[in-house]
Amino acid sequence: MEHPNIVTFEVYGDYALFSDPIMRVGGEKCSYQIPTYEALKGILSSVYWKPTFIWFIDEVRIMNQIQTEVKGVRTIKYCHGKEGSNDLSYYTYLKNCRYQVKAHFEWNENREELRHDRNENKHHEIAKRMIRKGGRRDVFLGTRECQGYVEPCEFGEGKGFYDNTPQLDFGMMYHGITYADEAYSKETKNKMTINLWHPVMKKGVIQLCRPEDCQVHKTVKEMKIKPFGSENFSGSSEFGEVL
Template identity: 55%
Template sequence: MRNSIEFEVYGDYALFTDPLTKMGGEKLSYQIPTYQSLKGILESVYWKPTLIMIVDEVRVMNAIRMESKGIRPIDYSGGNTLANYTYIRQPRYQVRAHFEFNMNRQDMAYDRNEHKHHNMLKRAVKAGGRRDIFLGTRECQGYVEPCVFGEGKGAYDDVEELHFGHMVHGINYPDETGRDQMEVRLWNPVMRNGIIQFIRPEECTQVRKISDMKPKSFNQANVESVEDLYAQIGEEGKG
């Protein structure tokens, strides 16, 4: 796959929140990461508005184990609320993804240097990411490192097929779709021999509008080109 990257992400806990459980404050994690959560992890590793990160597949390495905890969420109206959150314990995943240029952003045409973006992305994965990594929510710290997708023993390598029902695939934002609205995508994931192959966002047939939204404007005044970033890293390496 052109401009591909392979990495492993892991942590002590993950909370890929099922939105149906958020209304009452008793958050329950999906059993597997959503496309959007893995895309968010990749964008924490390396993000530019020039690019669209595409998650191709995820391999579940550790057995899916859930653990419930009593949590005291912030209550801005006062009081001392106690909630019950259900997390995934000891999550570990191998991820294969790639990037494409965001052709809806003509304002970022000056930053389309495929080779340098790919090098910067690989460098960022090796460094553990340019920003903090979270597995679903901020309290679930994650860690990223390079890997070879498919290497090692996974907990579900011998499970032919496992269905996870109806769940969120991800969020559509206007700068990626060209539509001035935020939308949510739904799908029905299936894991085969430990691997979930994601359909592309535009292939999702179940799309619901959330709200109207305008894309943020970027240009050379507020976004540094990859050539400039690459040159800075080269100078730092010489020092």
């Protein structure tokens, strides 16, 4: 179903590291071949976000050939030893990355205290303006050292490397995290839940499923919702109108 508040944009950068959170603790890190749902959602949230709504990523188009590059990185040792000692790790990055993204937002039904801020046209227009400006905050492709850049685009325009590739299967991979304030069921209420799914690319395009439609869900821990009240909206451009 097409939503009236769809946004499309292109995000690109020299390097990206879309890894499983389990691999973020330390040691060697290796990127997935494609961006995760959570990473794309984070990119769009850096462009424009408010707790009133939730971004849903609908499609991503892989524009450039999937290539990797290994770099040696000096990291802090996660074991007993001298203070400030370092170790050498090898990180496997994606390089020369470019993606087209289509997404939409829906009201966050867990935020009844923000019901008065549910003005669809306002948020849609602000989001499109922020995409044209390159985002409100810095954009990263998976991790802090991978700077990304956002530009508006028409989804499907231009030539992509995989336009003539019938299908590529990427197996089971990390989809994203459902936090307590984005809970969609009794099982995810007041909990942090990890979602796993099975992405398939067809002619360069991956249709991303919603968090509740993922094949595997794993509860991590109990989590409470941070409340927002009217005092958060007074005199704050972060929660008020964008000038």
